[in-house]
Amino acid sequence: SASTESVEKERILFDYDFQRPYASLEKVVKISGFKFKVPAALPDGYRFTVIHFAPKEKAGTSLASLRFAKTVEGINHGSFRLKAQPAEADLEAVTDDFDQNDFTTITIMDGDKKTEEKLEKKKETFNVNGQKIVKFTIQHGDEKDFQRHYFWQDQGVQYEITNSGSNFKFKDDEIISIIGSMKYPDEELYKRFISEEQLNEGIYD
Numbered sequence: 001s002a003s004t005e006s007v008e009k010e011r012i013l014f015d016y017d018f019q020r021p022y023a024s025l026e027k028v029v030k031i032s033g034f035k036f037k038v039p040a041a042l043p044d045g046y047r048f049t050v051i052h053f054a055p056k057e058k059a060g061t062s063l064a065s066l067r068f069a070k071t072v073e074g075i076n077h078g079s080f081r082l083k084a085q086p087a088e089a090d091l092e093a094v095t096d097d098f099d100q101n102d103f104t105t106i107t108i109m110d111g112d113k114k115t116e117e118k119l120e121k122k123k124e125t126f127n128v129n130g131q132k133i134v135k136f137t138i139q140h141g142d143e144k145d146f147q148r149h150y151f152w153q154d155q156g157v158q159y160e161i162t163n164s165g166s167n168f169k170f171k172d173d174e175i176i177s178i179i180g181s182m183k184y185p186d187e188e189l190y191k192r193f194i195s196e197e198q199l200n201e202g203i204y205d
Contacts, residue, residue, distance in 0.1 A: 046069065
């Protein structure tokens with residue numbers, strides 16, 4: 001079912017047998033087999049924390065997933081995730097599939113009782129530097145801004161930004177700034193995209 005597919009995709013996102021965490025963007029770029037852009041500008045206080053990578057033989061396509069977070073005195077004040085993978089279908093097909101099959105229901109647990117509740121989606125489109133961006137806002141009951149997903153494609157690569165949960169939602173102009181700053185990494189960006197905490201934990205560097 002669509003719900004099962006969504007749960008499975010979320011499980012896969014953090015399955016270390018499926019994809020591994022790395023502390024260095026440069027390392028993942030070297031092993032990924034495809035070129036992808038990253039944001040040169042981040043919202044105030046945000047920094048790169050980790051990149052997960054799944055090779056094509058495990059994911060069906062190479063997939064890089066970068067996490068950015070704002071932490072103040074050890075407390076999380078927001079996060080977002082950027083995914084990049086080779087585009088295997090056009091943007092319309094990708095977003096139509098997401099609209100029909102992903103995040104259609106949510107499972108609510110109350111003790112041993114499990115219920116499925118329907119999620120609603122609001123779809124919008126806008127442009128950033130001539131690129132079409134498709135935005136989905138996921139609604140759950142009275143929570144009209146449960147999750148946000150932004151999709152776009154650039155030079156054969158599909159990108160998605162997810163800003164979800166209670167993680168201090170961005171305004172669209174902040175997302176536009178992030179997308180507008182996307183560029184292929186250079187030496188300066190490689191230095192900025194190193195996660196010290198991941199290195200300290202002995203993550204694949």
